Amino acid sequence: MVDATLRRARGRIAWSQLVLGAAGFAAFVAAWWLLVHFAVWRFSKLPDPFSVLREWTSRKPEYGISLFAPTYYQDIWASTVRVTIAFLLATALGVPLGILLGWNRIAREFLFPLIELIRPIPPLAWVPLAILMLSGQQEAMIFLTWIAAFFATVLNTMLGVTSIDESYLRAAYCLGSRRWDVLWNVVVPGSLPFIFTGLQIGMGVAWFSLVAGEMIAGEAGLGYLILNSYMELQTTTIVIGMVTLGLVGFLSSALVRWTGRRLMTWQSH
Amino acid sequence: MVETLLSARAGRLEVRDVAKAFETAAGATLVVDRCSFTLEPNMLTVMVGPSGCGKTTLINLIAGYERPTSGEIVLDGRAVSAAGADRLVVFQETALFPWMTVLDNVAFGPLSRGNGTRSGVLLRARSLLDEVGLTGFADRYPNQLSGGMQRRAELARAILNEPAVMLMDEPFRGLDAMTRELMQEHYLRLFEQRLGTNLFVTSELGEALFLGDRLLVMTRKPTQVKRVIEIDLPRPREFHMLTSERFREIYEEALAALYDEGAKSLSQSG
Numbered sequence: 046m047v048d049a050t051l052r053r054a055r056g057r058i059a060w061s062q063l064v065l066g067a068a069g070f071a072a073f074v075a076a077w078w079l080l081v082h083f084a085v086w087r088f089s090k091l092p093d094p095f096s097v098l099r100e101w102t103s104r105k106p107e108y109g110i111s112l113f114a115p116t117y118y119q120d121i122w123a124s125t126v127r128v129t130i131a132f133l134l135a136t137a138l139g140v141p142l143g144i145l146l147g148w149n150r151i152a153r154e155f156l157f158p159l160i161e162l163i164r165p166i167p168p169l170a171w172v173p174l175a176i177l178m179l180s181g182q183q184e185a186m187i188f189l190t191w192i193a194a195f196f197a198t199v200l201n202t203m204l205g206v207t208s209i210d211e212s213y214l215r216a217a218y219c220l221g222s223r224r225w226d227v228l229w230n231v232v233v234p235g236s237l238p239f240i241f242t243g244l245q246i247g248m249g250v251a252w253f254s255l256v257a258g259e260m261i262a263g264e265a266g267l268g269y270l271i272l273n274s275y276m277e278l279q280t281t282t283i284v285i286g287m288v289t290l291g292l293v294g295f296l297s298s299a300l301v302r303w304t305g306r307r308l309m310t311w312q313s314h
Numbered sequence: 315m316v317e318t319l320l321s322a323r324a325g326r327l328e329v330r331d332v333a334k335a336f337e338t339a340a341g342a343t344l345v346v347d348r349c350s351f352t353l354e355p356n357m358l359t360v361m362v363g364p365s366g367c368g369k370t371t372l373i374n375l376i377a378g379y380e381r382p383t384s385g386e387i388v389l390d391g392r393a394v395s396a397a398g399a400d401r402l403v404v405f406q407e408t409a410l411f412p413w414m415t416v417l418d419n420v421a422f423g424p425l426s427r428g429n430g431t432r433s434g435v436l437l438r439a440r441s442l443l444d445e446v447g448l449t450g451f452a453d454r455y456p457n458q459l460s461g462g463m464q465r466r467a468e469l470a471r472a473i474l475n476e477p478a479v480m481l482m483d484e485p486f487r488g489l490d491a492m493t494r495e496l497m498q499e500h501y502l503r504l505f506e507q508r509l510g511t512n513l514f515v516t517s518e519l520g521e522a523l524f525l526g527d528r529l530l531v532m533t534r535k536p537t538q539v540k541r542v543i544e545i546d547l548p549r550p551r552e553f554h555m556l557t558s559e560r561f562r563e564i565y566e567e568a569l570a571a572l573y574d575e576g577a578k579s580l581s582q583s584g
Contacts, residue, residue, distance in 0.1 A: 210409075212405050212407060212409040213409055213411060215377070215379055215397065215403065215405075215409070216403075216405070216409035216411075217411075217422075217426075218379075218397040218398075219377055219397050219398070219399065219401060219402050219403050219477075220399060220402070220422055220423035220426065220427075220471070220475055221398065221399030221423050221426060221427040221429075221475070222422075222426045222427075223426075226426045230411070230414075230422070230426065231411065234411070234413035234414075235411075235413065237413070309413070310455075311412055311413045311414075311455040311457070312412075312457075
């Protein structure tokens, strides 16, 4: 009975969340439409939300990009592949390095100052070097997408390890654990919440950097689509590209969050 | 069975002339000084002293988390140099791993040392959970348990590890009065069945005398043993002993020693 009451309360919260979220969305669309319709400032240069929707869902789009155009999916696919590779590389390299930095004082003192100097360099500033040093465009763009995600992952993982409560480590040692057991049974699970925060941030910055990279060096992808439409003054397609970026970015972050929740069932009670 | 278990872990621990100083911004502070006492096997030694006098530091030294500045700590003839499974600490705050189920927590020590088969360890862990009244909670996570249940799970984890010396650092602090009494009962029953060397630090004199065989009254910082009082109440301990004449006598004697130290530390800080 208590369970049913709780479930009902929780259901009510979910409903009000949904309603508020939808209201915020509607308000945004309305404001956009009004600004364009009454040509406030330079909004006359933008398409209104309904013409974007019409173009997006059109079987014969005016500028060639819509839900029914194969090239649209080619662009989404090209970007998704780059982000996925870069994100997996950032995770595979960043998590172990972060754990090493958090766990070993010598490694931390050796590498941390270096990392802190390289980290603030924005991905865009890496573009020339990436193009010069890496053989192909694809590699250069994956590198640009990877670098910021990598640093976000390393730093959050390190923070996770160093913020583990000392009493867990002490408890493990007096229960007879060796250093490697402690690493595997205490340090890794204990820093998992921070690691997943880092991965979520990493996923976000991967999309940022990817679009910047594609605008400079790309031949396909959502960033390239947006820039190309800008060159040809196809504003409707620009907005379609932006909305699509928002959607895939949201979905990929949701996927990371969902994976984290699956791995950390112990947190959510 | 019990004899063989006990002989395998004699557990006589001597603190010999130990001092511990900490470096702070204001210079070195001496927290423990010329401190000596012995924890005897199969005896529950209780320790009380003014708050902040250095009891937790002593626990950390015995556990091997910290090294004495001078003096030595000897367990069954061997000097203590690091943390190990022969000395187990139950902390003030719960140290159950939140990412493991209660059962995995309790079985963690023997499993990570490879001590016995997995199924055997889990079987013993389950029966210990039964013993502390946590039947049916084995597969829950610690944050699904109440404070008192977490403490009981921690007791079970400590006992399954069969340490030579159990170090209890104010383990029931922060629990409400009812839960605390229940925990004292659980702990007493576990001790009286298994014995072993136990050191129980508390700030509650009544709790100390109800549980212990021997009371160490500590001085203010830098701490050392001020008085040793034998608590010659019969075992098993029962709550009605709290109102006995003998309990009152011991209580007054201990209180006088403790009050003396408290007054000194008050006049010192004032």
